[in-house]
Amino acid sequence: MAEPDSWEDMESAPQAAPLSAKPASKFTFNPNAPSFSFNPSAAAFTPTTPSFGSSGGGLPGFAAQNVDAVPPPVAKEPSPVKAAVPEPPAPAPSPPEAVAEDATADKLAELDLGADKDAADSGVVSETEHVESASDIQGESEKAGDLSSAEEHVAADADQSADSANSDRGDHSSEDSPEKQPPPPPEEIDTRPHMNVVFIGHVDAGKSTIGGQILYLSDMVDERTIQKYEREAKEKNRESWYMAYIMDTNEEERAKGKTVEVGRAHFETTKSRFTILDAPGHKNYVPNMISGASQADVGVLVISARKGEFETGFERGGQTREHAQLAKTLGVSKLLVAVNKMDDASVGWAKERFDEIEKKMLPFLKGCGYNVKKDVHFLPISGLLGLNMKDRMDKKFCSWWDGPSLFEALDAVELPPRDPNGPFRMPLIDKFKDMGTVVMGKIESGSVRRGDSLIVMPNKAHVKVVTVYRDNDEVSYAKPGENLRIRLSGVEEEDISSGFVLSSVARPIPVVLEFDAQLQILELLDHKAIFTAGYKAVLHIHSVVEECEIIELLQEIDPKTKKPKKKKVLFVKSGAVVVVKIQVFEAICVEKFEDFPQLGRFTLRDEGKTVAIGKVVKLPTATTVSHE
Known part of the structure; x- marks a missing residue:
């Protein structure tokens, strides 16, 4: 059954340019650290204590779509104001109070000079940006004088220890001083294309196992974690499910062996970056599958080659048919058909079984509206063994296959060009609290930078972008097609719902x-x-x-x-x-x-x-x- 017309040939509306972001600085004073950093807007030095705890687990590159998980800690970008370089230790010790005051004054003076030099060298600080003056810094110095004598002793001891350590390392050379170096270059934007890949198909076709195997083969999961899942699966008499445990994270999914929510994970190749969307296959969870497919650029339709399983999924009422139709309707025009479980005893990598499945599927996919000659590709794989996934098929298993592996086929997918200058549109799929309000979604139009002012529709909440996370990394800029987590200010988490859209203020979504x-x-x-x-x-x-x-x-x-x-x-x-x-x-x-x-x-x-x-x-x- 063909679509009523060619819906994919439409053009987008004229689009506006994104805003720029300003660098941010932070100030933290740690008496146990060899040096400290400075924030011109801080009111006073704040002593801190070192943290020796661990933030906890979670799999690398994986986040469940609907779990209110706290995002992993992200490395902060270097401050545009450099930390001062400690002076060599004085030949004769001074009284504790004098040492603390002299050290503080010297460091503040160096900070002032370093900041001025960095600004002059880089040209980052414009006349319109706020820069602390010498008097402002002096004011901070006076506030710092309110520290207790005990804190001053700790500061002096920390400075002396740092000076001694740096002296031992030879770090006090003026040529190697961080203050004398130019500021770090702007953050490099990853030019590799990003694709959202949804795995769809009938229940028990092996979608979660394939997703877990992809993460393992791309080094997103270590061997120790795999061994742990093998033990857990064996204890439940489900030895072949251990790879699926990487994607199916809650106990209900693991106990039943059925994906309920859309699993999310990230992996990379040398050519591309990918977000995996593992959609549930059971007919009761089709709405969740629709949610996953609506975010996807490419679909991987997983079909079980095991005797009887393909027929069950493809007959009337099977999810193979409905998923393929829905994916096309939701804009997924590129489709890889992964014929899985080719290693099963009932198949034995038989070319006849692969050809039979392809022959039955092609007319149906053409009726769904796919261009089967250009946009649909079949390939045999074993998700459990990882064969023909990252590396090409080993001839000792399947001598007749000369085509690409799954990774190669994904890398070869060509996406239509995306315009980063359009009005910003990001439908929200989830939200949670984490040092503010964090929203999740995929950029459908435009781009976003840290510091942008946006509006949440339909409730017209004006917000500001505080932090942008891509995969598990903090970035200052993101382009269309990216799946993001964005921390916002100006709106409460309870005032946002799935289906709301983050959009540009000048051109809000209707x-x-x-x-x-x-x-x-x-x-x-x-x-x-x-x-x-x-x-x-x-x-x-x-x-x-x-x-x-x-x-x-x-x-x-x-x-x-x-x-x-x-x-x-x-x-x-x-x-x-x-x-x-x-x-x-x-x-x-x-x-x-x-x-x-x-x-x-x-x-x-x-x-x-x-x-x-x-x-x-x-x-x-x-x-x-x-x-x-």
Whole structure:
């Protein structure tokens, strides 16, 4: 069944340039450290104690989508104001108070000079930026004088110890001093393409095992962790599930062997960076699969070659069919079909079984709207053994396969160009508290920098970007297609919900209660075989899940001519293409498909079944929210 028209050929709207970010400095005084750093805005020296604890576990590169996890600690960027270089120890000791005062004054003077020199050398500090003057620093010095005598003794001892250690290392050379070096260059932006890959397919096809194997082969999980999971799986008499434990992190998923939530992980090759989205395969969790697929650029349809399992997933009611159709509807136009479990005793890497599956799948995928010659590729793998995944197939296992490995096939996927200068759009899929409000999502348009001012729609909350995390790293800039965690100021966590959209202030995303859409009716329920005004369903559009009602059928489209029929339409049946007016019960953020395809395509589900796919064709101007 083909789509009503070519939805993927639309162009995006004209777009605006992103804002720039300013460097930030921090000040921390640790009496047990050999040196200290300075923040001009700090009110006083704050003694700290060293921390010897560990932040705890979590797998490298992995974060569950819906778990309120605290992000791992991130290395801070170097401060533009350099730490002072300690002076060599004085030949004769001075009284403790005098030593503390002299050391503090000397370091403050050096800081002032170092900061001025860094600013002059780099040209980073402009006339419009706030720079502390000598009098400001002197004011900080006076505030520092309020330290207790005990703290002053500790500071003096720490300075002397640092001086002695540096003297032993020969670090007191003026040529090697950090103050004399130019400031660090701006953060390098990783130019490797980033792809979001969703693993879809019938339950028990091996999606989570493949995801875990990918992380292991790309060195995101160490051998000790794998051995731990092997022991846990053996204790539960599920020896073959141990790789899936990397992706399935909660006890319910491990006990049942079924993915419930969309697992998220990250890995890299020399050519590309990837975010894995491990979608659940059970029919009860299709809404979660839709959430994962809506964020994806590439799909990996996992099919079990084991005798009987392919047939179960592909027959009517199997999730192989529904997942492939939904992925195309949600904008996943590139598809790799991974024929898994080729090592099973019932298959034995037989070329005949691989060819049989490919022959049955190709006509179906073509009917879903995929370009099977250009955008669909089949390859045999073993997720459990890791064969034909990172490295090409070993001929002793499969002599007939000369094609690429899974990693090579992913690297070869070509994505359409993305414009980083468009109005910012980031649908939110999750939120949690961590030293403020942190939101998660994928940038669909535009780019973001630390310090940007944005607006959260539909509640019109004006926010500022405090920190940007890509994978597990803090970055100052992110471009379209990136999956991010962003810490915001100006909004509380409880005031944000999944489906809200972080957008640019100048061009906020429209907020509507109704819109016109073009629908393609797939297969209606047996007891609701007529689609007419009053039909109620669940709308899935980007990260929004909302109840809706068809309030009017506007016109029916002839599937052959693509033109409206003249006859007034009162109802349609399965297979029809119709333009309707849809009403939602809560305000949602949407875009016209022609402006932002990824924010204008949707599905309608009823009683756990996908009954229609659609695209937004018109927004009512009266209900479109504009910048106030």
